[in-house]
Amino acid sequence: MLAQTYELLSAGGIGGVSIDEVARRSGVSKTTIYRHWPSRAALLLEACSTIGSPPPVPDTGTFGGDLAAVADGLAEGLRSARWATVLPSIVDAAERDPDLAGLHAELHAGLMAPFVVISDRARARGELAAGRGSADVAAAVAGPLFYRRWFSRESLDAAFVSHVVEDALRTVARRGVEPRT
Amino acid sequence: MLAQTYELLSAGGIGGVSIDEVARRSGVSKTTIYRHWPSRAALLLEACSTIGSPPPVPDTGTFGGDLAAVADGLAEGLRSARWATVLPSIVDAAERDPDLAGLHAELHAGLMAPFVVISDRARARGELAAGRGSADVAAAVAGPLFYRRWFSRESLDAAFVSHVVEDALRTVARRGVEPRT
Incomplete structure (x- = not known):
């Protein structure tokens, strides 16, 4: 069923x-x-429960490494998983139907959970910029990836994903935190 | 009709x-x-032709000023214009129907046109970072704004919009280009 x-x-x-x-x-x-x-x-x-269950987040030991891993996993899902075709329908329904807005909120929270996990680790290591939290990290990375997949509909190639990760680190990470180290 | x-x-x-x-x-x-x-x-x-017709882009004389103006206008539309409720439906339809994917592409190009205008001006003044173009500018600004409006469904307040503009300038602008100057 x-x-x-x-x-x-x-x-x-x-x-x-x-x-x-x-x-x-x-x-x-x-x-x-x-x-x-x-x-x-x-x-x-x-x-839709599979939508909110991304693979476990690798623990690379640095915020740069973790963010690259999460971004790569999200991009891979957006490129090829079935939920990437399904989610816009739920986003649309959430605009008009409060029950489906609740469904959307649960799915979204599941999809973004890895950003919360790695931002908490980064904060504990002092790697986040002052005043930045997991919501900023998610918006800085998922924002451009979602934009590219569903709005501009350009290809989500590895070069674009690396750019997004580097750009996000320049703004949400404490100065000096490097990509993938 | x-x-x-x-x-x-x-x-x-x-x-x-x-x-x-x-x-x-x-x-x-x-x-x-x-x-x-x-x-x-x-x-x-x-x-839907009104969706692709944002107000004329103010010419402030700097990339920082232009980007802030375009971001503010887009955020205002996302907060209160009717097209913000309509667009997800077209994004969803574009996943399955090639005719409606064409409609989506036209509407998207119209919505993003101001980013092309201000990026061209910025390039002419030498204000863009090497290798960055209007597609990067649009993804860096519209990405987080769209994410916030349709995915995380958090409020698109002025503080968030300023943050997005400052972050985008740090990555797509040549070093030394300042916000709103």
Whole structure:
């Protein structure tokens, strides 16, 4: 049922997902579906649970190394994972539907969790610039990557990703913190 | 008809816009609509034409001043203009529908045009860092602003916008180019 839901979501965006259609495709009654998932948003949330589960964050010992690893992982997902095709539909739905705004917030928090982990480590080592936190780190890296994937639709090549990491370090890291050392 | 189309788009996203529904609401026959707009994408493009028409770019005489002005204008649009609610729907549709990917590309080019204008001026004055162009300037500024509006859904306050402009200048401008001077 979750696989069917995700299938519908990938193929037609969130507008393509209805409990009726999931029931029809899976051969399970709507009553049974509603017993497990009280709402369409709840079913969507579980079907999308892989979106919020990026691979574990490597612990390279430096903020520069960690940021490069997280950025590379995010870029790889944006280039080839199915969630990269699905997320814009949830972003759009979040503009109009409070339940789906809640779903979006959970998925977003999961996707950004690695930035929180590495920013906490960096702060403990004194590597963050004064007044900068994980929200700034995420905006500085995910911002340009998301922009490139969904808005300008240019290729997310390795050179662009390195540039983004170097630029982010120049602004959110304490002076003297180097890329990938 | 264009107003009706934009109304449907704002209320329900791109899935809510059909030629049938536009015909029903406007009382104009589908044949007549198709005579003016050969496809749904063509109708949507004209209805969205205001999205790609930001206000004229102030010419402040410096890259720092121009970038601050463009960023402020974009942030204001993201905070309060109707297109900020409409664009995610077009981004989503562009993932699956080549016609709507074309519509998205036109709207995006219009929205980003001010970055091209000010980057060209900056290059002529020798204010851009080596190897950096208008695509880098746009990604460095629009990236974090779009991220904040549609992904993290945090407030796009003036302090965040100034930070983004200062950070972008530190990376895309030649060393020594100052904010708002």
